[in-house]
Amino acid sequence: MARVKKGDTVIVRTGKDRGKTGKVLQVWPERERALVERLNLLKHFERRSQQNQAGGVVEREGSLALSKLALYCPRCRKGVRIGWQVAGDGTKQRICRACQAVL
């Protein structure tokens, strides 16, 4: 079962967007990649730079490797390892291994 799914809030663990959180827009489990809202933005028609974030340039999210993402726990306020538990109705739930909150 996928660790990360559409609509999840994730945090980036490595790379230029390290420490940033965003909402998962799309996941490609077979490619082990995900698209995250406002993260790993790629600029079009202009070379990317850290300083020049000014308007007028088309920006689009680039996919990120799932291995670079961790599920964000709102209670712990950080990216966490997840565990699994079976809910009362028999469905599997993801839980935060640190605080046991259902994610």
Ligand SMILES: [Zn+2]
């Ligand atoms: Zn937690």
